[in-house]
Amino acid sequence: MRRIQRAALPKVVQNYLRKRQLAASDKHKNGDLNIERDWKSARQTKPLKAVVATLQTMMGPRQRCMYCLDSHGADIEHFRPKAVYPKRMYEWPNLLLCCTECGRFKGNKFPMSGRHALLIDPTREDPWKHLDFDPVTGNISARFDLQLNDWSAKGAATVDVLKLDRREALSAGYLKTLRHLSDIVERALLGG
Incomplete structure (x- = not known):
């Protein structure tokens, strides 16, 4: 995980998300909101595809998961989670890019301490703190x-x-990166 700068969305996409959120909030207030159906319908639209493209751009050419990288x-x-917080379902600051494995582990989990989220949002804070x-x-x-x-x-x-x-592939990737960086530093220090 690393700190990620959140990009700005085009105005047309921002307006679309705002309208979708207002409609979803009204449905939720009236007890008519089918969260999964509403989200599935929205995911097929150009504006939501633009959201995915923006999130992928934020992660660079390899388009890595914002949680595990x-x-x-x-x-x-x-x-x-949209199932627990439907009033934030279409809010841009609530949307991240995620791999299947992290999405499966996270699911609807969202631990809190009072009114504060205990999960790290890499677009809002430096995870390494x-x-x-x-x-x-x-x-x-x-x-x-300390x-x-x-x-x-x-x-x-x-x-x-x-x-x-507890993720073997993740650990192996981090160790490979560490070895690679160590080799670069060693070569630089040895002058070659």
Whole structure:
């Protein structure tokens, strides 16, 4: 996971999302909102395809998942799950690019501490303030906060929900990157 700058959407797409959200909120208030059907219908539209394209652009040429950075980001993920927070279903700041595996692990999970989200939103904050990398195992873990004398609650919740410490392919990828970077640094220090 890394900090990601959220791109601006074209005005026409912003307006479309706003209208969809107003309509969904009205349906929800009246008890008429079928969340999955509404979302499936919206996903077929050009504006939602533009949302996916913008999210993919934010992740660069490899279009990685915003959570694990390992797998291909294939679909829109609702940071606050649409089933639990239908009033945020079409809000641009709530939409992330996610791989199938992270989406499956996260599902409708959204741990909170009071009114604050415990999951890390990589478009709003630096994940490495809450996470650490273990170069021996290749795992991601919660960062220990010396001021609080405790593990980062956001880091722990994010690791737990997304299973960042139990995914072999993810660990292997991180270790491969670490070895590659170590080789580059070593060559630079040795002058060759």
